[in-house]
Amino acid sequence: MAPILDIKGLYKNYGSTEILKDINVAIEPGDFLVLVGPSGCGKSTLLNCIAGLEPITGGSLSIGGQDMSNVSPKDRDIAMVFQSYALYPTMTVAKNITFGMKVRGVDQAEQDAKLERVAEQLQIKPLLNRRPSQLSGGQRQRVAMGRALVRDPKLFLFDEPLSNLDAKLRVEMRTEIKALHQNLGATMVYVTHDQIEAMTLATKIVVMKGGVIQQIGTPSEIYNRPANMFVADFMGSPAMNLIPAKATANGNGSVIEITGADGTPITLKDTGTSGLPNDVIIGVRPEDIAEAGQRSGESLQQAECRIDIVEPAGADTFVVTHLGGKAVTARLHAETTAKAGQPQMLSFDLSKVSYFVPATGERLN
Amino acid sequence: MAPILDIKGLYKNYGSTEILKDINVAIEPGDFLVLVGPSGCGKSTLLNCIAGLEPITGGSLSIGGQDMSNVSPKDRDIAMVFQSYALYPTMTVAKNITFGMKVRGVDQAEQDAKLERVAEQLQIKPLLNRRPSQLSGGQRQRVAMGRALVRDPKLFLFDEPLSNLDAKLRVEMRTEIKALHQNLGATMVYVTHDQIEAMTLATKIVVMKGGVIQQIGTPSEIYNRPANMFVADFMGSPAMNLIPAKATANGNGSVIEITGADGTPITLKDTGTSGLPNDVIIGVRPEDIAEAGQRSGESLQQAECRIDIVEPAGADTFVVTHLGGKAVTARLHAETTAKAGQPQMLSFDLSKVSYFVPATGERLN
Amino acid sequence: MTDAAFTNTPARTQGKAVTVALRWLLYVLLIAFALFYLAPLFVMVTTSLKSLEEIRTGDLIALPREVTFDAWATAWSGACTGIQCEGVRPYFWNSVLIAVPAVLISTLIGAINGYVVAQWQFRGANVFFALLLFGCFIPFQVVLLPMARMLGLMGIAGTIPGLIFVHVVYGLGFTTLFFRNYYVSIPSELVKAAKVDGAGFFRIFWSIFLPLSLPIIVVTVIWQFTQIWNDFLFGVSFSQAGTQPVTVALNNIVNSTTGVKEYNVDMAAAIIAALPTLIVYVIAGKYFIRGLTAGSVKG
C-alpha cells in the first residue's frame, strides 16, 4: 500500500534559523500518527507544512502519492483541528460546520445531509444554533471536529486539540477521538505534548526534540525500548527512573552496581544483557519496581531501600527512594505498607530495563 | 492539641448569592488539608476568607486559637501561593521574595539571611536577579513558594499552585511540595481541582460542591468509601464506573444483576453486603476490574464483556466495555490480550465496590 | 499575526501577473491616501517658506522658488498680537507651563482613580466610574460660564494654576478610563499577594502598579498633552494678559480681521504651535495605538 503521507528529507527555516531538520516520515492509510515533543520543538510547524500553511525550505512532501509543492491548503484534501479550536466566532455552530461547503458551492441539500450526519455522530445536535461563545470547552472541541469531519478528507491534522480542556474532559475527549478513528478508519496526524495522549491514541509515534526526530515507532516500542534517554524520560508518567550505575560482565549477563541512599552499594544481576560498558545509566520504569514478594520470576532482583516519600494516589501508591544520587519513583499497590523514613524491600524487574550511554544518551540494549 | 485552623458554621455571600454554606473544618498542626471540587464551587473563596482577603458573612474563623474577625491579612501569620503565582512583575526574584520583609521593616541582614536560606532550599540561587518574565513556569512556581517560605507562617495557603504547569512539571513540583511539607512539618491548606494532586498530597481532603462540603476524610476514606456519587465520580481517574443495577437479597449477601452490552443480564454475587434496596447504582473502580485469572479470591466475580476500545497507556492498558447502558472502563495489565470488538472475561472485585441510592446519590454500604 | 498568516501560503491560485498588478494598485492607493493626509501640512510648510510676494503670485502647491525662514523668525519672536510684537514665543512658554503640570497631575490622579476602580472594588465604585465616563462626553461650551464663576470663587481666575485646574478636572474622565481599563487586566491576585505580604494601599500602588504602568502612562500622557496643548476654548476663556496659551496667540495672529495678511507668518506660527504635538505623535504614535488598544478600546 502506498503511503498516504510521505515526507522525505524535509527542512524548514524561518529566516536563518533551522526549525525542522531532515524529517522523514511516512504514514499508511488508517494510521494514527502522533507527534510528541516538548514545547517549541517544531510540532506545529511540521503540521503547518503538511497543511500547506507554511512553505517548506527543502525536501519533499506528498499526499496520496501526489507532490504537494504547489498545491494550496484547500486543495490538499485535508482537514485540521486547532488547539484554540479556531471557530468562526460570529457564526452559529451549524454555519461554522457548513461554511466551507457553502463557499465551495456544495448544494444546500447535501450540506444539510452532511451537517445532520456529523451532528449526529458528535452529539451536538442541540447546539447547532448557538454561537461558539455560548459553548463550553468540550463542546467547542466537538464543533471543531465537526468542521473537520464534514470534509471527508484524506488526512486529518490535529494540533493539540485537547490541551485547552481540563483533565477530566481531556480523558473523555481522548476516548472519543480514539473511537472516531476506529469507526472512520481515517488517517490522522495528531500533535500533542502530553505523552499519555500519545500512548493511548497512536498507532505510530514520532518523538521530536529541537526540530529533529528522535524515534519513530509504535507506542509499545517507544515505551518499552526508548531509543535514547530523552525519549525514555519524556514518555511515561511518572518518568522512567534513570540511575547511574556500574556494569561488569557476568557470564552471559551482567552485574549492575548502584549506590544506595546511605552510600552502601546495591547489586543487581541481569542475566539477559551482555556487552555493557563500565559506566551506564540504567532506566527502570516505576511499575517495574514492586514490593518484594508481590511477584516472582528469575528477572526479579531484590534490594532494601529507604523510602523518602509515600504518595498514595488512589489506585496505586507511589514511593520515592534515592538510588545513585537520584530520586527514584516506584509504583506500588494501593495497599502497600511502605512508610516514609522506613526501609523497604523492593524488587526490580531487570528483564524490562533499558541501558544508556551516559555521555550520548544512546540506548545500549 | 488545639486545632490551628478552626472554621465553624462559616457562611459567605456576595450580595445576595450564597457562595459558601455552613462550612465546618478544623486542622491540627502539621496537617495537609486539600480542598477539591469542580470549578466555581467556592474553593478560592474559602481560602480568601481564611487569608482575610474577603470578609466572612457568618460563622467564625480562628487561627492558632485566636478569633480572626478583625485581623487583617498581614497579621494572620499566613503565607499564600496563587495559581497565577502573582509575582510582582517589575521586581527581581530576590526582591519578590524579600518585599514582604522590607514592608514589615525586617532588617537587611536578616532579609539576606532568609533569602539565602530559601534560595538554597528551592535551588533558585542562579535566578535571584532575573525578572519573573524571564522565568519558566516551574521556576516562577518555585519563586512563589519562596515568597511564602520566608515568612515562616503558622499556616500556608495554596490556591491551585500547579495548575498552570504542564503535566510533567506538575508531577515533579507535586513531589517537591510533598517533601517540603514533610521536612518543614508545616500546616498547609491547599486548593486544587485535580484529584490526583489531592490524593497524593493530602493528609485530609475536603470535597466541595456548590459551596457545600460533601465529605471530609483521609485520601483513602475518600477514595475507597466515597460518601456519595458526586465524590465517587469526582475522585479517581479514570473515574469510578457507576452502573445501574438490580439487587436482591441472598443470605448474608446480595445478588447484583447488570445488563450486558448485548442485553443479556450479568449476575454477580456480593457476599459481604446486605440490606440493599432493589434499585441501586454500583460503583466499581477501573482497577478493581481485571482480566479473569490474574487474581483470585472469594470476592472476585467473573463475567464476559465485549470490549469496545483498547487504550494502551504504557504502564497499563485501559479497555472500555458497556454495562448497564454505560461505558465502563477497566484497567488491565500492559500485556493484556484484550482486543477491541472481541469478548473478554473480566473479573470484578466485589469486596471493593460501593453502592448508591440512584435518586439521592447517597452511599448505601 | 494575520499578515504573516496570509502571505506565506506557498501556492497562489491567481496568476502571478494578476497578483503583481494588484499589489501595485494597492501601493498606488496607499500613496494616494498618504498624499491626501499630507496635503494640508505640505501647504503649510511650503507657504511658510515662501515670501509674501511669491504667495500672491505663485501656485498653492508649488514648491518655494526661494526658501526663506524669515516668516519663521517673525512668527517666533516678531509677529504682532495686539500691540505687543513678540511673536508666539511668550505664549508658547505659557502653554508649556500649563500643559506640563496639568498632564502630570491629571495622569497621576487618573492612575490612582483607575487603580481604585479596577482593583479595590467597593459598592458604588462602578457608579462613580460611569458618572466619570459620562463626563468625558460633555460639550465644553456648557461649562464655560459656571466654571468662570467657580474659578473666581476659588481665587485662581485668569491664572496659570486656574487653567491647570480646569484641564485637570476635565481630563480626569479619560485618564481614569485609560488606567482603569489597563489595571482591570492585571490579576487581582497581585493585590492579594501584596496584602498578605503586609503592603498597604499606597505601597501596592507605588511598588507594584506604577512600575507596571509605563505603556498606559505613555498613552495617557500623549492623549492629555495633545488635548491640553491644542485647547483653545479654555485658554481664551480663563486666561488674562500674560497667561494666554499659544493657541490664543495663534488665533490672534491668524484671525485678525483687518490689515495685510501675512500668510507665511500665519503658517509658520501655526506650525510652531503644532510642533510639540506633531513630534510626540511621530515619535510615540506607535506606542499610543498599541497602548490604546490594550487599554480603553480592546475588543
Next chain:
Amino acid sequence: GPEAEVLHWWTSGGEAKSVAVLQEEFAANGGTWTDMPVAGGGGDAAMQALRARVLSGNAPTAVQLKGPAIQEWYEEGVLADITAVAEAEGWADVLPASIAGHMQCDGTWCAAPVNVHRVDWIWANADVLEANGIAMPTTWEEFNAAAAQLQEAGIIPLAHGGQAWQDATVFEAVALGILGADGFRKAFVELDEETLTSPEMVAVFDQMRTMRGFVDPNFPGRDWNLATAMVMNGEAAFQIMGDWAKGEFLAAGKTPGEDFLCASTPGEGFLYNVDSFAMFAVDGEDKQEGQALLAELIVGENFQEVFNLNKGSIPARTDVALDAFDSCALLSAADMSASSESGSLLPSYAHGMALRGAQSGAITDVVTQHFNSDMSSEEAVQQLAAAVANSL
C-alpha cells in the same frame, strides 16, 4: 501709578498701531498698560473672554465695547462710573448728542468714545469707472445699471466677502437708501413690525437679490480686506464697506480721489459705528486711577486726532481740527454734522450700534440666509418679523 488692563480685538496692522498710540500716551502719563488682545469672530472671542472674566470677578479695567452692549453690561451692574472725568473734561459739550447718548447709562457716564466710523460707504476703483464711463451712482437704480454694464465688460461689479456681518453691512446700506432715515429708525431701532413687513422692506430684499447677482461666485467666507484688494487691483469695481476700508487703500499707497473714490451709499442719512471703551468696576486705587486717566486720554484731542488718522475714521469730538485728514474723512465729518441736524444720524445695526445682540443677530440670520439661498423677498420679510419677535 495708574494701571490698566485693556481687553480689545484690535490685533492687526493699522488697528494695533492705533492702540499703540494710546498706550504710549498712557505710559507717558506714568501709567502701566497691560495688553489683552483677543482676536477672532469680530469680537466674539473677546466677548467670551470678557464674560468669563466678569463672572469670575476678575474683570479687565477697560474693554472695547460699543452700542447697546454698554447699557446691557451696565444693567448687569458691572460697569464703573466715570462721570467725574466726563464732567471735568466737558464731554457733553464736545460730543454729538446721539453719540453721547451711547456713552451714558441712566444719566451717568460709563464709556469713552474713540471715534466715529461711517458704515454706509461705497468705494470704487477710479480707473475702472473711468474706463467704462461710469459715474459714482447716487441711486440704487444707477448702481444696478452701472453694475450690469460692468458685468458685461467682464468686471466683477461688487466686491463682497460672504460673512454674515458683511452681508448685514450691505443690507443696512440698501435699507437706509430705500426706507429712508425714518423708515430705518422704525425698522432697526424701534423694531416696528409694520415697517419690518412693509412693501418697502420687500423692495430692500429685492435689491439684495439683485446685488447677489453682482457678486463673484467665490465670495463666501472671504475677508473684507481681500474684497477691498479686489477693488484696488481692478478686479472689481465697487465695495460697500465702512471707512476702515480706506485704511487698506492708503496702506497700499493709493490716493483718494485719484486711485479710488469714496461716496456715501445711495440715499439720505449717515450710519455710524462708534468704537468706545467701557470701564468695568474694579478694586484697587491704581486701577481706578488708571481708568480715569484712560478715559481722559481717549477723549483728549490729541489722541482723537492721531488715532483716527491712523484708523481712517473721524474723531468723535466735534472740535478737533481736521486739517490733516483726507477728503473722504472730511466728507464724512461734513455729512455727520448735517445728518445730526436733520435727524438722520443713525446707529448702524450691522455693527451692533442699534440693537441688542440677540435682536441684531436674529435680523442678520435672516439677511444672510436670504442672501445665500433663493428665498423669496416676501418670505424673507415674514421670517424677519418672526425672528425679531422670537428674539425679544
Next chain:
Amino acid sequence: MQFLERNLPKIMLAPSFLAVLIFVYGFIAWTGWVSLTRSRLLPRYDIEGFIQYERLFDSPRWDTAFGNLFLFGALFIGISMILGLVLAIFLDQNIRAEGAIRTIYLYPMALSMIVTGTAWKWILNPGLGLEAMVRRWGFEDFRFDWLVNSDMAIYTIVLAAIWQSSGFVMALFLAGLRSVDGEIIKAAQIDGIPTWRIYSAIIIPSMAPIFLSAFIVLAHLAIKSFDLVIALTGGGPGFATDLPATYMFSMAFSRGDIGQAASSAMVMMGVVFAIVVPYLYSELRAKND
C-alpha cells in the same frame, strides 16, 4: 486606623468624585436652570418656564444646526469607519514601510483645527486652492466650490473631519485585525475560503467591539465639533454649516443670549445622553462579568 485603612480607597476617590459632581453634573444642572430663565448677557436665576425652548424650536437657524448635526454626524461617522476599515485592510497586506504610512495617516489627530483650518480654507477656496490650481493646469471647467456653496459647504466640514479622524479609526481597526487569532485564519484557508471572504465573513464580524468603540469616539467628536466649523466656514455661507455647538457658542458669546444658549446646550446633552448611556451600560456590564 482600622477605619482609615478600610476606607482609604474611598477617600482617595472622594476628591475626583466631588469634582465630577460639581464640575460636570453641577454645571449641567446649572445650565438646565439657566435654560429656564431669560438670562441675557450674564446668567440670571428667575425661572420663567420653557420660553427658551420655544424660541429654540422656532428658530430656523437651530433647525439648520440640529439637522446638520445628523447629516454631518452620519456622513462623518459612516465614511470615517469605512475608510478606516479599508485602509486598515490595505495596510494589513504585509506592506513595506507600514510604520511610516501609519504615522502619516495618524498625524492629523495630533493637530488642532485652529492650526490646520487655514490650510484647509486655502485648499478648498475656489479662487486660491484646488479649483484655481486645476484650472491653471488648463482644465477651465473644473469646479470644486463646495466651500462657497450653501448646499455643499457642510460637506467640506465632513471632508476635513474625515481627514482628521479617519487615520485614528484606521489604527484602531488595524490593531483589531491583528488581534484576530491566527489559527482562525489558518482554519479558514484550509476550509478553502478566499481571502476577501475571510475578511468579510470572519474577521470583520468578529471586530464588533472595535466598531462600537470607534463609533463612540467618532460620535463624541461629531457632537463636540466646533473648531472645525469656526476655522473652516465660520458657520457660513449664511448659517448653512452651523452645528449645535457653534449655535450655542454664538448665542452665548456674540448674541448675549445665555438663556437661549443654555437651552440649546441642554438639547445637545440630550443627544449625548441618548448615545452614550447605552454604551456605558453595555461597557460596564461586559467588563464586570
